[in-house]
Amino acid sequence: MTSSLNEWRAHARTARETDRQVRRLYHLAHRIAPIGRILTNPNATADDIAYATARIPRALAAASRLLTRPGVADHLEAPYALSFLTTAERALTAPSTQLLKTANTARAAAAAASANSGWTRHEHVASEAVLGLAARWGLSPAAHIPHPTADDQPPVPAYIAHEVARRTEIRARCTAGIRCTRTTCLAYGAVWTHNGTGQGPFLCPGCIPAANADRVARRFAPTLQTVPGGVPAGARYSVTLYNGSGPGRRTVTCETPQEAQFTAETVRPFNNTGYTIQITPAQ
Numbered sequence: 581m582t583s584s585l586n587e588w589r590a591h592a593r594t595a596r597e598t599d600r601q602v603r604r605l606y607h608l609a610h611r612i613a614p615i616g617r618i619l620t621n622p623n624a625t626a627d628d629i630a631y632a633t634a635r636i637p638r639a640l641a642a643a644s645r646l647l648t649r650p651g652v653a654d655h656l657e658a659p660y661a662l663s664f665l666t667t668a669e670r671a672l673t674a675p676s677t678q679l680l681k682t683a684n685t686a687r688a689a690a691a692a693a694s695a696n697s698g699w700t701r702h703e704h705v706a707s708e709a710v711l712g713l714a715a716r717w718g719l720s721p722a723a724h725i726p727h728p729t730a731d732d733q734p735p736v737p738a739y740i741a742h743e744v745a746r747r748t749e750i751r752a753r754c755t756a757g758i759r760c761t762r763t764t765c766l767a768y769g770a771v772w773t774h775n776g777t778g779q780g781p782f783l784c785p786g787c788i789p790a791a792n793a794d795r796v797a798r799r800f801a802p803t804l805q806t807v808p809g810g811v812p813a814g815a816r817y818s819v820t821l822y823n824g825s826g827p828g829r830r831t832v833t834c835e836t837p838q839e840a841q842f843t844a845e846t847v848r849p850f851n852n853t854g855y856t857i858q859i860t861p862a863q
């Protein structure tokens with residue numbers, strides 16, 4: 581008894597420590613997101629760029645160290661925190677960042693050339709060509725961009741804390757599985773159905789008779805039934821996210837019903853996103 585209580589305490593300590601490390605990952609991600617945005621600002625100066633290009637790799641290195649701590653890489657919130665860091669990393673190597681650097685070099689060279697007339701005509705032409713290209717890309721001359729504060733542990737801002745809480749809540753209710761598609765029900769833990777000729781909607785067993793009654797009312801045969809044996813092992817869940825008020829759709833493939841339902845409720849590529857979940861048999 582004492583030993584299992586001690587084990588329980590040890591588990592609780594480990595879980596608290598993992599949560600603490602994941603919060604550090606969020607702090608890091610939050611600190612680096614605005615620094616990544618410096619690189620997408622056409623008014624970034626050479627100093628701004630140097631600052632961002634030094635800070636981002638350091639943050640990425642710190643994040644990889646955090647990911648080696650027990651349980652952090654497998655934590656359900658780790659991918660969301662990492663998505664902010666990935667965006668900053670992409671900004672680091674984006675062509676627009678290279679062009680910002682080139683434009684700033686050209687500007688500095690042009691300024692130096694006007695101060696001393698040691699430039700050849702060829703150098704002037706090359707410099708003007710780069711400046712012209714920069715102007716076409718909307719990269720106007722320097723305006724100072726304030727650096728984000730480099731405090732070590734700023735509090736996680738309310739909107740991120742709120743978003744994390746919202747996602748945790750959705751994840752908790754998705755543990756029961758896929759949501760019943762009957763709008764008067766919407767309970768979690770629905771089963772896969774078949775309509776006699778193809779895939780039917782996900783419904784709770786208790787909703788199938790009512791769904792069949794609806795079919796009769798619409799002059800269809802009441803053929804909906806649960807698929808014997810349920811979803812086969814190795815099958816995938818295809819979540820189609822569609823635009824409810826215009827063209828556009830996107831499909832995400834998931835391995836578990838929990839992940840599929842979570843994706844359906846959290847990935848919103850359109851203002852008015854709707855979703856359907858279908859089964860793709862194992863290949």
Ligand SMILES: [Zn+2]
Pocket residue numbers: 760761762765766767783784786787
């Ligand atoms: Zn139902």
